[in-house]
Amino acid sequence: MKLKKIASLALAGVMAVSMLTACGNTISEPENPTAPVDPVDSSFATAVNAEMSSATKNVLTFGSDATLASVLNKVAGQLDSATLSRAFTNDGFVIGDDASDFRHLMGIGRDNSLTIAIDGSGDYNYTTPFANLNNWTWKHFTTEATSANTIADLIVVPGNLTDEGVAEYVATAAKELIDADRMPNDGVNSATDDQYKYDYTGSIACVKVNNLSGDFSAYVVGVTVTQTPTRVTNVQ
Numbered sequence: 001m002k003l004k005k006i007a008s009l010a011l012a013g014v015m016a017v018s019m020l021t022a023c024g025n026t027i028s029e030p031e032n033p034t035a036p037v038d039p040v041d042s043s044f045a046t047a048v049n050a051e052m053s054s055a056t057k058n059v060l061t062f063g064s065d066a067t068l069a070s071v072l073n074k075v076a077g078q079l080d081s082a083t084l085s086r087a088f089t090n091d092g093f094v095i096g097d098d099a100s101d102f103r104h105l106m107g108i109g110r111d112n113s114l115t116i117a118i119d120g121s122g123d124y125n126y127t128t129p130f131a132n133l134n135n136w137t138w139k140h141f142t143t144e145a146t147s148a149n150t151i152a153d154l155i156v157v158p159g160n161l162t163d164e165g166v167a168e169y170v171a172t173a174a175k176e177l178i179d180a181d182r183m184p185n186d187g188v189n190s191a192t193d194d195q196y197k198y199d200y201t202g203s204i205a206c207v208k209v210n211n212l213s214g215d216f217s218a219y220v221v222g223v224t225v226t227q228t229p230t231r232v233t234n235v236q
Helices: 043-051 054-059 066-076 081-090 097-105 163-179
Strands: 003-009 021-023 026-028 116-118 124-126 149-158 186-188 194-211 217-234
Touching: 043 163, 043 194, 054 163, 066 097, 066 149, 066 194, 066 217, 081 149, 097 149, 149 163, 163 217
Parallel strands: none
Antiparallel strands: 003 194, 021 026, 116 124, 149 217, 186 194, 194 217
16 A cells, blocks of 8 residues: 655755855856755754663764655655554564665665674575574674674654654664664674774654555654774784
8 A cells, every 4th residue: 555655854945045246346156156955854863862861872873864864755655554564573674675775775785784684504684683693693783894884774663653752762772772782882803803893873864654544654764874893903
């Protein structure tokens, strides 16, 4: 069932004012005019950060990003009710082609997700980001990382929550990801024995969708997080 957007914490377009410089009786345009700038609505990111504990914010805080908001607006309305419902059984994470297409539009790898794991044969598999993997390993945000890496995920939040409730829901999810060691503080690369510390930066946006019959609604939250390693020392 196709969905239509009914609310969006997205962008508000503005026109840049051309600046003219007067010199005597001659008016000329500047050599390098400023390009129009679209302001980013940061209210949702601010609300989520306000709901996070100090310990969580020591690891990750969210900002706003124009590309994320734009892509989320395009993708959220294409998710059907079945996809959104299934997400609730995966800790709220959308798993499958819709999420892969979202990441592709974001300009990152289709499997750049906290839900991607590698099984014993080396194949990729989608699973809840809090799963006990046993013999599997996570592909992204590992303690072996030596270069920057960005993930993007879609998280579905119940549509009957208030704005404050949605922010609290996402803040709780961020805390649980950190508590589950999905965003490690440091690690040692097994190939070189170099020790690294990891910093994280995130962006977030939110759109509410509703099916045409009006009997199902949900918030779709788009999240990007970048892990940046810094080499500390060789442990040998």
